[in-house]
Amino acid sequence: xRILTNVNIDWLRWRWHSLAVSWLIILxxxxxxxxxxxxxxxxxxxxxxxxxxxxxDVPLQQVRSAVEPLxxxxxxxxxxxxxxxxxxxxxxxxxxxxxxxxxxxxxxxxTAALQNAGLPKFEIISRDLVxxxxxxxxxxxxxxxxIASLLGIMAYISFRFRFSFGIGAMVASIHDxxxxxxxxxxxxxxxxxxxxxxxxTLVGYGVNDQIVIFDRVRENLRTHRNxxxxxxxxxxxxxxxxxxxxxxxxxSLAVLSLYLFGGVVLEPFAFAMLVGIITSxxxxxxxxxxxxxxxxxxxxxxxxxxxSGAAGKPGGKSSRRAKAS
Amino acid sequence: xNKNLQYRVITIVIVIALAVWxxxxxxxxxxxxxxxxxxxxxxxxxxxxDALKLETETTVERxxxxxxxxxxxxxxxxQSSAESFVVEGITDxxxxxxxxxxxxxxxxxASGAGRYTYTMxxxxxxxxxxxxxTQALQTIERRVNELGVTEPIVARQxxxxxxxxxxxxxxxxxxxxxxxxxxxxxxxxxxxxxPFSSEEEARKAYNDAVPxxxxxxxxxxxxxxxxxxxxxxxxxxxRTSVVTGRDLRNARPTIDENNLPAVGFSLNQDGARKxxxxxxxxxxxxxxxxxDNRVFSAPVVQSRISDEGRISGAFTQQEAQDLSLVLxxxxxxxxxxxxxxxTVGPSLGADSIRSGVTASIGGLILVIVFMLVYYRLAxxxxxxxxxxxxxxxxxxxxxxxxxxxxxxxxxxxxxxxxGVDSNVLIFxxxxxxxxxxxxxxxxxxxxxxxxxxxxxxxxxxxxxAAAFLFQFGTGPIRGFATTLAIGLAANVFTAIFVxxxxxxIVLTRRRAATLSI
Numbered sequence: 001x002r003i004l005t006n007v008n009i010d011w012l013r014w015r016w017h018s019l020a021v022s023w024l025i026i027l028x029x030x031x032x033x034x035x036x037x038x039x040x041x042x043x044x045x046x047x048x049x050x051x052x053x054x055x056x057d058v059p060l061q062q063v064r065s066a067v068e069p070l071x072x073x074x075x076x077x078x079x080x081x082x083x084x085x086x087x088x089x090x091x092x093x094x095x096x097x098x099x100x101x102x103x104x105x106x107x108x109x110x111t112a113a114l115q116n117a118g119l120p121k122f123e124i125i126s127r128d129l130v131x132x133x134x135x136x137x138x139x140x141x142x143x144x145x146x147i148a149s150l151l152g153i154m155a156y157i158s159f160r161f162r163f164s165f166g167i168g169a170m171v172a173s174i175h176d177x178x179x180x181x182x183x184x185x186x187x188x189x190x191x192x193x194x195x196x197x198x199x200x201t202l203v204g205y206g207v208n209d210q211i212v213i214f215d216r217v218r219e220n221l222r223t224h225r226n227x228x229x230x231x232x233x234x235x236x237x238x239x240x241x242x243x244x245x246x247x248x249x250x251x252s253l254a255v256l257s258l259y260l261f262g263g264v265v266l267e268p269f270a271f272a273m274l275v276g277i278i279t280s281x282x283x284x285x286x287x288x289x290x291x292x293x294x295x296x297x298x299x300x301x302x303x304x305x306x307x308s309g310a311a312g313k314p315g316g317k318s319s320r321r322a323k324a325s
Numbered sequence: 326x327n328k329n330l331q332y333r334v335i336t337i338v339i340v341i342a343l344a345v346w347x348x349x350x351x352x353x354x355x356x357x358x359x360x361x362x363x364x365x366x367x368x369x370x371x372x373x374x375d376a377l378k379l380e381t382e383t384t385v386e387r388x389x390x391x392x393x394x395x396x397x398x399x400x401x402x403x404q405s406s407a408e409s410f411v412v413e414g415i416t417d418x419x420x421x422x423x424x425x426x427x428x429x430x431x432x433x434x435a436s437g438a439g440r441y442t443y444t445m446x447x448x449x450x451x452x453x454x455x456x457x458x459t460q461a462l463q464t465i466e467r468r469v470n471e472l473g474v475t476e477p478i479v480a481r482q483x484x485x486x487x488x489x490x491x492x493x494x495x496x497x498x499x500x501x502x503x504x505x506x507x508x509x510x511x512x513x514x515x516x517x518x519x520p521f522s523s524e525e526e527a528r529k530a531y532n533d534a535v536p537x538x539x540x541x542x543x544x545x546x547x548x549x550x551x552x553x554x555x556x557x558x559x560x561x562x563x564r565t566s567v568v569t570g571r572d573l574r575n576a577r578p579t580i581d582e583n584n585l586p587a588v589g590f591s592l593n594q595d596g597a598r599k600x601x602x603x604x605x606x607x608x609x610x611x612x613x614x615x616x617d618n619r620v621f622s623a624p625v626v627q628s629r630i631s632d633e634g635r636i637s638g639a640f641t642q643q644e645a646q647d648l649s650l651v652l653x654x655x656x657x658x659x660x661x662x663x664x665x666x667x668t669v670g671p672s673l674g675a676d677s678i679r680s681g682v683t684a685s686i687g688g689l690i691l692v693i694v695f696m697l698v699y700y701r702l703a704x705x706x707x708x709x710x711x712x713x714x715x716x717x718x719x720x721x722x723x724x725x726x727x728x729x730x731x732x733x734x735x736x737x738x739x740x741x742x743x744g745v746d747s748n749v750l751i752f753x754x755x756x757x758x759x760x761x762x763x764x765x766x767x768x769x770x771x772x773x774x775x776x777x778x779x780x781x782x783x784x785x786x787x788x789x790a791a792a793f794l795f796q797f798g799t800g801p802i803r804g805f806a807t808t809l810a811i812g813l814a815a816n817v818f819t820a821i822f823v824x825x826x827x828x829x830i831v832l833t834r835r836r837a838a839t840l841s842i
Contacts, residue, residue, distance in 0.1 A: 002756060005760070051673065053672070080676065084676075103662075103663045103664070103665075103666065104663075104666075123670070124668075124670070125669075125670035125672055125673045126667075126668060126669050126670055126673050127498075127666065127667070127668040128666070128667045128668075129663075129665065129666040129667070130664075130665050131368075131663070131664040131665055133370070133664050134368060134664045134665045141796075141797045142797060144797070145793045145794065145796060145797035146793075148793050148796075149789055149790045149792075149793040149794075152789040152790075152792075152793065153786050153789050153790065156782075156785060156786055156789060157782075157786070160782055193798065193799070193801070193802055194732055194735075194801075194802070196797070197732060197735075197794055197798060197802045197805055197806075198735075200790055200793060200794045200797070201739065201790060201791075201794065201809065203790050204786055204787035204788075204789065204790025204791065205739070205742075205743075205787065205790075207783070207786040207787070207790075208743075208746060208783040208786065208787065211779060211782045211783045211786060212750060212779055212783065215778065215779040215782065219775075239757070240753075242753050242756075243749050243750055243753040243754075246699065246749045246753070247745065247746045247749045247750070249695070250692050250695050250696065250742070250745045250746075250749065251739075251742035251743075251745065251746060253688070253691040253692055253695055254688035254689075254691065254692050254738050254739075254741045254742045254745070255688070255738060255739075255742065256688075256691070257684050257685075257687035257688035257690075257691055257738065258684045258688060258734075258735060258738045260684070260687070261680055261683040261684040261687050262680055262681065262683075262684040262734065262735070262738075263676065263677060263680030263681070263684075263731075265360075265677065265731055266680075266681075266684070266731060266732070266734070266735055269732065269735055270735070273735075273739075
């Protein structure tokens with residue numbers, strides 16, 4: 001079976017349209033984040049998260065009204081399968097009180113509130129208490145790690161291919177991260193450590209597609225010396241299109257399994273990966289290539305040659321020089 | 326099959342055998358992270374200021390002694406912060422400077438008219454902080470070991486003053502936390518006056534000016550005291566201790582004369598000598614047993630005591646046991662605060678393992694079905710290389726002792742994804758080469774050769790991301806990063822070496838003119 005063979009699509013023609021679509025999503029996401037705030041989980045803000053298991057069924061509403069009077073914002077959610085009668089209760093860090101005693105304060109308050117509300121007996125099956133100091137630490141580290149891996153990968157691609165490809169890859173990766181963040185916010189997922197891990201993985205994963213295409217571009221540049229960069233890139237994207245689509249499809253299948261069966265804890269991770277895989281496939285084709293063309297010396301020369309009306313075909317001279325670059 | 330191919334098959338079989346041997350049986354060989362079994366993960370901060378404060382305090386007391394002995398006049402000598410103190414109202418500057426030599430090694434001195442401000446030298450302060458963290462680490466390690474936890478982790482983390490403690494299998498988290506955190510500073514000091522029923526009363530006994538070599542310490546009323554006495558009493562005791570927790574040789578739970586739980590302790594040689602002399606000279610006086618700046622009891626010294634003592638209070642059996650534990654493991658050099666606590670109950674861990682395994686198997690099946698449908702027989706090839714990849718991954722994890730966490734299952738699934746990616750890359754290239762009318766053999770050779778560097782590049786890029794991920798993350802995330810990194814490395818072997826060997830075996834079997842791909 002073969003799909004998408006011998007396609008001849010002028011991908012670069014659509015680069016401005018695709019850029020517009022991407023910007024729309026990203027701006028929408030930024031707008032959402034600006035109004036709702038970045039949905040940071042307790043891993044980053046500090047706070048308390050308890051999972052309690054009740055002995056008999058309890059409507060969520062009752063649990064919610066039991067903890068409602070507590071200071072700060074509370075989140076009450078069904079945890080895992082309803083038959084397990086597990087409820088997740090989350091409390092943001094209330095005040096910036098000195099840690100130590102206050103670290104347990106939220107947990108104690110919730111336990112007391114549940115006991116006083118006359119709910120059935122319950123057991124705490126997991127308890128996360130995160131101090132504000134740790135949260136700030138992780139926020140900083142998360143940002144550094146993302147930036148550092150973006151730069152590291154850009155440096156590697158610049159070293160193995162050329163600088164313009166490195167920039168293209170980085171722009172595409174930033175694009176993927178922003179789109180993923182936007183959609184996470186839109187669908188109400190909280191940013192936890194796991195989600196940041198997914199985003200960092202995406203940075204590495206998304207680059208795979210780009211490397212495959214760039215590799216093909218390099219090969220085609222050698223065999224098609226006389227063609228301008230945009231033609232070569234279009235050809236390369238088309239040649240590798242079956243691989244791009246099949247890989248995205250099969251990896252999505254694997255991650256889909258994680259989304260469906262991986263349990264509540266991994267669900268946000270799987271969601272971020274799913275969105276990221278699709279986005280990165282799209283950004284490889286439209287964004288990374290477009291940026292690489294824009295910055296490519298051969299393209300500039302071809303365009304300059306065209307503007308001066310010197311040649312219908314880009315001259316052998318300029319392309320030979322481009323190869324040397 | 327030619328020789329070369331035979332060797333390659335043997336290599337693959339050996340690798341698989343080693344991997345299986347490394348992780349079999351998995352329930353014993355695979356380390357589970359805290360998120361997959363019950364236990365608690367704690368991050369503590371050592372209040373290193375305490376260590377500086379103690380150093381400054383000691384220096385101030387010694388300087389006071391020195392100045393008094395040398396007859397140097399001063400109005401005030403006082404600690405002003407954790408790492409500084411001031412001396413004021415000095416009449417004879419020259420005499421002061423000659424006498425006060427000692428603080429100069431640790432403190433910087435700034436002078437003003439008859440007034441000196443001492444601030445601890447930065448390098449020494451830093452050294453003291455470092456030592457405090459190291460000591461706290463060692464003390465916590467001893468305590469955790471005495472708790473009888475299997476495979477605990479006690480390590481420095483992130484910031485300079487943070488300590489990570491992981492206690493798998495601990496169910497009474499509160500008790501573990503209390504034991505780790507209790508300072509357990511034991512001091513035995515002679516009582517000057519007391520007990521008083523309130524702080525004011527105690528101060529009044531000294532006309533509101535407790536001499537500098539004495540301190541006021543709160544404590545519980547003696548169990549012998551009748552009803553009507555307040556719960557908290559105050560003792561005025563000497564500032565210097567006769568012996569401290571450092572002089573202890575051992576501590577164990579015992580019972581006191583009223584048959585109540587108590588803690589018995591014995592002193593080491595040095596401590597016993599000091600204690601013997603001091604008690605001999607002070608028969609008839611009260612000796613306060615002070616734990617963490619609270620008087621537990623203040624028995625009257627009846628005779629010379631050399632190396633045995635007992636702390637009684639209103640202990641329960643458990644408290645007596647825990648107190649002996651912390652006394653044995655030594656005092657903490659500084660107080661601790663908890664910054665983070667993550668507790669996982671046993672049922673949740675088991676659930677997580679189940680969903681992780683289900684998701685991994687589900688992912689594998691989905692992907693394999695897809696590959697078989699799309700690539701037919703070559704899909705089988707992908708299946709074998711991915712399974713071998715997973716076997717190597719699990720084997721390496723067992724061999725390296727890396728920890729399997731819930732996000733680690735995500736690492737498994739991504740490894741499946743990456744394995745498929747490499748296979749697709751190769752297969753598509755082979756198809757292209759076949760379409761260019763190459764022979765099957767040439768197409769396979771060209772397919773593998775052409776993608777070799779592409780695969781190296783993609784894997785290195787992913788490894789860069791995994792490395793930063795490891796750097797960033799704590800426990801579970803690190804588990805994910807390790808899984809991903811090992812999976813990537815194994816994949817280079819399976820996607821290239823294993824897969825190519827399989828293709829070539831097929832080639833030798835039936836001099837194929839077509840390829841099922």
